[in-house]
Amino acid sequence: MTVTFRSPEAGTAPWTGARDRSRDGLRNRFETHLLTHYGPAWQVAQRSRWLHRRLNSKLTDLAVLKAPPRPNPLSVKAPYTSWDSLTDRSWVGRHLPPVAELPKGLPAPEEVAELFRREGEGRYCTRSSALLPAFAQWFTDGFLRGHAATGDPRRTDSPHTLDMCQLYGDRADVTACLRTFEGGRLKSRIINGAEFPPALCEGGRISDEFRAIRPVRFDEVPEDRLDTLFACGGERVHAHIGPMALNVLFLREHNRVAGLLAAAHPDWGDERVFQTTRNTLIVTMIRVMLEEYINHITPYHFGFVLDPVRTDRGVWHRENWATIEFSLVYRWHSLIPSTYTIAGRPVPLERTIANARLVVDRGLGPLFEDLSRQPAGLAGLFNTDELLLPIEAHSVSVGRELRLASYNDYRVHYGFPRVTDPQQISGDPRVQEALLEMYADVDAIDLYVGLFAEEPEPGAIFGRLLERIISVDAFSEALNNPLLAPRLFGPDTFSPEGMRVVRETRSFSDLVHRNLPEDKARYDVSLGRGAAQTRAALR
Numbered sequence: 001m002t003v004t005f006r007s008p009e010a011g012t013a014p015w016t017g018a019r020d021r022s023r024d025g026l027r028n029r030f031e032t033h034l035l036t037h038y039g040p041a042w043q044v045a046q047r048s049r050w051l052h053r054r055l056n057s058k059l060t061d062l063a064v065l066k067a068p069p070r071p072n073p074l075s076v077k078a079p080y081t082s083w084d085s086l087t088d089r090s091w092v093g094r095h096l097p098p099v100a101e102l103p104k105g106l107p108a109p110e111e112v113a114e115l116f117r118r119e120g121e122g123r124y125c126t127r128s129s130a131l132l133p134a135f136a137q138w139f140t141d142g143f144l145r146g147h148a149a150t151g152d153p154r155r156t157d158s159p160h161t162l163d164m165c166q167l168y169g170d171r172a173d174v175t176a177c178l179r180t181f182e183g184g185r186l187k188s189r190i191i192n193g194a195e196f197p198p199a200l201c202e203g204g205r206i207s208d209e210f211r212a213i214r215p216v217r218f219d220e221v222p223e224d225r226l227d228t229l230f231a232c233g234g235e236r237v238h239a240h241i242g243p244m245a246l247n248v249l250f251l252r253e254h255n256r257v258a259g260l261l262a263a264a265h266p267d268w269g270d271e272r273v274f275q276t277t278r279n280t281l282i283v284t285m286i287r288v289m290l291e292e293y294i295n296h297i298t299p300y301h302f303g304f305v306l307d308p309v310r311t312d313r314g315v316w317h318r319e320n321w322a323t324i325e326f327s328l329v330y331r332w333h334s335l336i337p338s339t340y341t342i343a344g345r346p347v348p349l350e351r352t353i354a355n356a357r358l359v360v361d362r363g364l365g366p367l368f369e370d371l372s373r374q375p376a377g378l379a380g381l382f383n384t385d386e387l388l389l390p391i392e393a394h395s396v397s398v399g400r401e402l403r404l405a406s407y408n409d410y411r412v413h414y415g416f417p418r419v420t421d422p423q424q425i426s427g428d429p430r431v432q433e434a435l436l437e438m439y440a441d442v443d444a445i446d447l448y449v450g451l452f453a454e455e456p457e458p459g460a461i462f463g464r465l466l467e468r469i470i471s472v473d474a475f476s477e478a479l480n481n482p483l484l485a486p487r488l489f490g491p492d493t494f495s496p497e498g499m500r501v502v503r504e505t506r507s508f509s510d511l512v513h514r515n516l517p518e519d520k521a522r523y524d525v526s527l528g529r530g531a532a533q534t535r536a537a538l539r
Contacts, residue, residue: 019427019455023417024464031062035300036459042301057310059302060479063471066415067095069316070476076154076324076402092156093323096413098403103444109400112449113393115434116384121338123383124375127461131371132296132527133335134242135508139289141236141243142166143320143477144327146216153324153398160320161481162289164282166243167250169233173212178233184258184273186251187231191360193518195252197230207231221354228357240352241340245359245367252364252515254281260497279483280498284505286478292507294474296527298467299459308484320480324402325410326473328448329466331395334383335376342370349385365516369523379462381431381453395448407450407465408443414468418443425463426455 021029046052073081075091079098085091142165145158159165167186169175180187188195200210204226206218216235232247258277262268268276287306295303340347342362352358359367377383384392408418419425419442422432431453439445445453454463462470483493491499505511509525 019425020421020423023419023424025415025417028416028464032457035059035302036457037301039301046303052305053307053310055302056305056307060304060311060475061316064316064475066468067413067472070318070321072321072323075321089158089160089321090155092154092327092402093321094402094404095323095325096405096409099405099409100403102400102403103406103441105440106400106444106446107438109393109396112396112438112446113389115381115438115449116334116392116452117389118334118338118377118383118385122334122385123378123380125335125378125461126375127459127528128296128335128376129372129527129529130335130337130340130374130376131242131368131508131525132293132376133332134240134371135246135293135527136330136332136335137239138166138243138246139285139293140330141234141239143322144330145235145322153401156322158322160322160477162282162286162478164233164250164278164285166234166236167232167247167254167281168278169213170235171212174233177210177212178231179274181270183262184270184275184277185255186258188251188255194360194363195255195517196248196360197232197251199227200229200231201226203227225354225357228355228360230356239354240336240349241342241355241358241367242371244356245364245371248359248364249368249511249515250281250285253284253511254278256515257281257498257501260501261495264497265495276493276495276498280494280501282481283483283489283494283502284511286481286484287502287505288508288511290478292527297461297470299457299461306484308479308489309486311479312484312486316476317480318476320477322477323473324398324404325447325469326477328395328399329451329469329473331391331448332379333385333388333391334379334381334452336385336388337374337377338385338387340370341374342367349387363519365512365519365521365523365525368512368525372524372526372529375529379452379456379466381434381449392448396446399446399448404447406443407445407447410447410450410469411465414465414472416465416468425450425453428455431455 045055071086072093072095073085074097075085075088075093077085077088077091139162142162143158143160145156146153157170159170169178178186187198189198200206200213204223206213210231213231213233214235221229230244230247232251234247236243254277257280258273261273261276265273290304290306336349338349340349340352342358343366347358362370411418422435422442425435426432435442435445435453451463451466454465456463460467482488494502508527512525513522
């Protein structure tokens with residue numbers, strides 16, 4: 001099957017963005033209107049610490065409880081509830097039970113992937129910079145993980161929480177090979193006055209020093225890039241420059257904080273300094289994720305804050321369990337540019353993958369500014385680079401292998417009415433026609449396709465369903481972290497110095513600029529661009 005659509009020149013009316021909102025649901029429309037209008041009133045409310053904290057707690061609960069809270073009765077192990085489905089977290093979780101039978105006549109995943117193919121250089125997002133998908137990939141790599149040993153999409157090696165294993169590793173032997181065992185520090189090297197992780201390989205082979213690290217898809221790394229790779233805890237050495245730069249940043253922050261703690265507590269041994277520093281970095285990362293990243297991707301006037309004392313009271317506080325739905329939601333391939341502009345020169349996406357030399361040569365501050373100045377791709381169909389199309393096909397295939405319910409079924413699960421016409425999904429005639437041509441019935445649309453076919457609300461980055469799944473799982477995954485329990489959230493866990501680091505970190509830019517000892521310049525570093533930065537400044 002070939003996907004075709006009429007161009008405007010062929011008689012199709014130009015896209016006005018006028019999606020039919022009749023199937024959004026009255027309560028959903030009311031809540032969205034309230035949160036995206038009346039900016040001055042929201043600003044006044046947030047000036048009161050007492051009111052801001054209570055609104056923060058109530059709106060967090062509202063976001064998470066858009067779906068039934070955990071524990072989910074099922075994992076992908078079996079279509080019924082069992083003790084294993086409630087306790088064995090080596091199986092991927094799921095929100096809805098598998099369907100008994102997939103709709104007849106579904107197009108092959110490779111055909112569906114053509115719905116995602118980018119046209120030319122693609123369309124760009126007016127709100128977000130290329131740093132947004134880089135940060136999202138880096139932090140989700142820590143807990144949305146497959147099973148490296150088997151490749152079985154039903155199994156997972158995930159820790160199911162934000163523990164920064166992409167920096168520290170997910171096993172004791174990996175963590176040990178990355179540590180110096182002096183002053184709580186991680187191994188690093190200095191190149192032209194700047195700190196970077198050590199090299200993973202020497203002569204094209206993983207060094208004996210780091211043999212505990214078992215990267216996935218290592219055989220796909222081009223031979224001339226093997227010796228450029230960084231030794232870090234994450235298994236995805238094939239990541240592009242954004243996630244690699246983030247590992248450099250958090251390595252520097254770990255060693256910086258370890259130095260602060262070791263100096264303040266000379267009676268502490270290496271182990272205590274290391275573990276306390278790790279605690280501090282995990283919560284610092286959660287704070288940046290919540291207060292900059294989450295606030296950026298929502299179109300609301302309200303700014304969420306990290307407030308463990310009040311948000312710990314939610315009925316949704318249950319053990320984390322990463323789900324297949326959450327994994328599919330975070331495949332933001334359309335946001336990744338086909339070409340990066342680095343030091344004023346175009347670099348094709350392929351040349352940025354598993355190429356740490358670009359990070360070293362450009363330098364951390366200038367590289368983050370390059371990513372911040374470049375727009376992210378526009379989320380949606382017809383905007384994924386050809387290099388990533390096989391991953392789109394694989395995503396559709398995994399959804400079918402696990403017999404995921406349809407896009408419409410998931411709308412109901414997350415509090416939206418079922419759509420009855422593609423016009424209720426998107427106002428873009430191309431999307432409407434492609435969906436009709438690919439699927440005989442809107443009830444047959446794959447979840448993965450529907451998530452990215454949905455037209456975002458004005459001021460939003462993603463469609464309503466994708467945004468809601470993120471809010472349900474992202475808030476609960478982050479805020480259920482054990483370090484945020486009120487009994488633990490204090491100087492006994494982080495040290496007074498660590499608590500100061502957490503409290504003083506309000507943005508990604510803060511992290512970057514205190515870790516550029518080799519470069520005293522100020523860089524424009526942000527997940528947003530243009531109007532988004534203005535809106536953030538008004539909060």
